[in-house]
Amino acid sequence: xxxxxxxxxxxxxxxxxxxxxxxxxxxxxxxxxxxxxxxxxxxxxxxxxxxxxxxxxxxxxxxxxxxxxxxxxxxxxxxxxxxxxxxxxxxxxxxxxxxxxxxxxxxxxxxxxxxxxxxxxxxxxxxxxxxxxxxxxxxxxxxxxxxxxxxxxxxxxxxxxxxxxxxxxxxxxxxxxxxxxxxxxxxxxxxxxxxxxxxxxxxxxxxxxxxxxxxxxxxxxxxxxxxxxxxxxxxxxxxxxxxxxxxxxxxxxxxxxxxxxxxxxxxxxxxxxxxxxxxxxxxxxxxxxxxxxxxxxxxxxxxxxxxxxxxxxxxxxxxxxxxxxxxxxxxxx
Amino acid sequence: xxxxxxxxxxxxxxxxxxxxxxxxxxxxxxxxxxxxxxxxxxxxxxxxxxxxxxxxxxxxxxxxxxxxxxxxxxxxxxxxxxxxxxxxxxxxxxxxxxxxxxxxxxxxxxxxxxxxxxxxxxxxxxxxxxxxxxxxxxxxxxxxxxxxxxxxxxxxxxxxxxxxxxxxxxxxxxxxxxxxxxxxxxxxxxxxxxxxxxxxxxxxxxxxxxxxxxxxxxxxxxxxxxxxxxxxxxxxxxxxxxxxxxxxxxxxxxxxxxxxxxxxxxxxxxxxxxxxxxxxxxxxxxx
Numbered sequence: 001x002x003x004x005x006x007x008x009x010x011x012x013x014x015x016x017x018x019x020x021x022x023x024x025x026x027x028x029x030x031x032x033x034x035x036x037x038x039x040x041x042x043x044x045x046x047x048x049x050x051x052x053x054x055x056x057x058x059x060x061x062x063x064x065x066x067x068x069x070x071x072x073x074x075x076x077x078x079x080x081x082x083x084x085x086x087x088x089x090x091x092x093x094x095x096x097x098x099x100x101x102x103x104x105x106x107x108x109x110x111x112x113x114x115x116x117x118x119x120x121x122x123x124x125x126x127x128x129x130x131x132x133x134x135x136x137x138x139x140x141x142x143x144x145x146x147x148x149x150x151x152x153x154x155x156x157x158x159x160x161x162x163x164x165x166x167x168x169x170x171x172x173x174x175x176x177x178x179x180x181x182x183x184x185x186x187x188x189x190x191x192x193x194x195x196x197x198x199x200x201x202x203x204x205x206x207x208x209x210x211x212x213x214x215x216x217x218x219x220x221x222x223x224x225x226x227x228x229x230x231x232x233x234x235x236x237x238x239x240x241x242x243x244x245x246x247x248x249x250x251x252x253x254x255x256x257x258x259x260x261x262x263x264x265x266x267x268x269x270x271x272x273x274x275x276x277x278x279x280x281x282x283x284x285x286x287x288x289x290x291x292x293x294x295x296x297x298x299x300x301x302x303x304x305x306x307x308x309x310x311x312x313x314x315x316x317x318x319x320x321x322x323x324x325x326x327x328x329x330x331x332x333x
Numbered sequence: 334x335x336x337x338x339x340x341x342x343x344x345x346x347x348x349x350x351x352x353x354x355x356x357x358x359x360x361x362x363x364x365x366x367x368x369x370x371x372x373x374x375x376x377x378x379x380x381x382x383x384x385x386x387x388x389x390x391x392x393x394x395x396x397x398x399x400x401x402x403x404x405x406x407x408x409x410x411x412x413x414x415x416x417x418x419x420x421x422x423x424x425x426x427x428x429x430x431x432x433x434x435x436x437x438x439x440x441x442x443x444x445x446x447x448x449x450x451x452x453x454x455x456x457x458x459x460x461x462x463x464x465x466x467x468x469x470x471x472x473x474x475x476x477x478x479x480x481x482x483x484x485x486x487x488x489x490x491x492x493x494x495x496x497x498x499x500x501x502x503x504x505x506x507x508x509x510x511x512x513x514x515x516x517x518x519x520x521x522x523x524x525x526x527x528x529x530x531x532x533x534x535x536x537x538x539x540x541x542x543x544x545x546x547x548x549x550x551x552x553x554x555x556x557x558x559x560x561x562x563x564x565x566x567x568x569x570x571x572x573x574x575x576x577x578x579x580x581x582x583x584x585x586x587x588x589x590x591x592x593x594x595x596x597x598x599x600x601x602x603x604x605x606x607x608x609x610x611x612x613x614x615x616x617x618x619x620x
Contacts, residue, residue: 086605090608130353132357132547133545133547134547135523136523145526148609149608
């Protein structure tokens with residue numbers, strides 16, 4: 001079967017393209033520029049250079065495809081021009097939906113994010129829960145608007161399923177969207193771990209292989225119009241660092257950052273970012289997000305899709321081995 | 334009483350924005366809730382979220398309070414269930430920004446019906462029930478627009494001044510019955526996705542004063558339970574109020590004239606409004 005994967009050079013997209021290709025599908029991999037490395041090398045992967053903002057390139061890539069995985073999107077903590085979140089994540093998604101509608105594809109899986117819920121206080125959130133805090137950043141809002149657009153096409157008759165991954169870790173290319181991998185890498189290399197003050201702050205960490213399989217399951221068994229949280233275990237910063245230290249045989253001195261300091265550094269970095277255009281290490285908003293709980297419950301995906309969660313220790317062992325074996329590659333920014 | 338009824342807090346307009354934040358705040362303070370919002374809103378999912386996580390009683394009722402029969406039905410439903418309302422939060426309201434000549438008659442009618450009439454009717458209907466408590470509370474949601482004559486917010490501002498005077502007067506009347514009436518006057522808030530988008534298009538000063546509902550809600554409930562007559566959340570908003578008392582009219586007009594050109598229709602984000610707002614509603618987003 002011919003299947004379109006947008007964002008095919010991305011963290012989730014590239015792994016997904018391979019998983020589909022290995023199963024014998026012909027993958028139409030939409031990328032903005034053809035990757036020079038072996039990232040998408042597979043006889044079943046056909047590379048289409050284009051852009052979700054360019055409708056003509058989409059029409060070419062989607063030709064004869066029966067299914068669409070729309071994973072492309074801007075996943076960043078910050079952008080000098082916040083418009084890019086809306087252009088790519090909202091208008092881009094609308095373009096892909098429109099192309100899918102015109103092509104008459106049978107199923108459409110959209111990769112959203114757990115960001116649509118924001119923080120959770122001390123509760124585990126499920127798919128039907130409302131967002132309890134205002135949209136305090138452009139990424140979350142853009143993904144929410146994109147979901148709205150997906151639902152709108154769903155109500156027109158396009159078979160759509162939305163998947164919501166949380167923070168994702170595991171072997172794969174280092175991208176903006178693999179922040180957890182970069183954090184683990186830093187723990188392996190540096191002696192000091194800077195962490196939010198409350199070490200018991202918990203977030204959900206999903207193993208990349210689970211997330212990729214979850215996409216395939218959502219396409220296979222997902223109910224139209226539904227969304228599924230494709231997560232992992234809810235882990236505190238303390239447990240994250242301790243587990244990395246045990247598996248990676250490293251030792252980190254944990255330095256807890258008081259919220260005020262965290263925020264101040266965020267403000268300084270933000271000014272720096274605005275002045276010279278470099279990505280700030282942290283922004284006040286990101287500091288706030290890192291200091292709030294983001295726990296999720298994946299029971300629905302487990303029940304309805306047969307989704308599987310790799311135990312955190314197991315996933316982390318694979319990840320650390322990968323990161324250590326690819327240290328040279330990871331030296332590059 | 335041998336068999337006291339459970340106390341409930343009634344919150345109107347609870348499905349989104351400030352109402353949702355107030356519901357969660359009250360639940361976190363162990364209050365049982367009666368939540369009211371428009372049919373078709375996400376009220377029931379909010380109710381089940383609160384039940385699952387806060388272990389309080391939650392009754393959700395879908396009603397369009399623009400219809401005065403709905404206000405009566407609401408009262409009858411609650412009475413027939415034998416629930417005792419000891420805190421009433423009149424939060425439901427319709428906002429909007431735009432020149433008077435561009436707004437529809439329908440919108441203005443709805444604004445007045447919901448912001449003014451529903452608040453008055455519901456307060457009147459529940460007054461006897463509230464009186465039966467040893468002490469009870471009414472929180473009405475006004476706005477910073479209760480104080481200023483803001484261009485593009487004529488009808489809205491007028492309905493909110495009604496709320497302000499109504500609340501302060503009612504407070505004096507009901508003092509002897511131990512019913513504490515407060516009026517909450519928040520500035521701009523990121524109440525829902527459409528308004529959040531619009532708020533991003535404003536200038537620096539107006540963006541600085543924008544608050545999130547989850548920041549306002551705890552201040553509102555704190556102020557209410559302390560019996561404050563007027564609750565103005567946020568430092569920026571309080572600065573605006575002080576300036577209001579100090580500056581001559583001419584200068585105030587100049588200031589509010591420029592800061593309240595909040596919405597820039599040429600802003601690139603405005604086109605994404607169509608994803609969340611009704612087609613054609615443009616500037617008149619519902620707050």
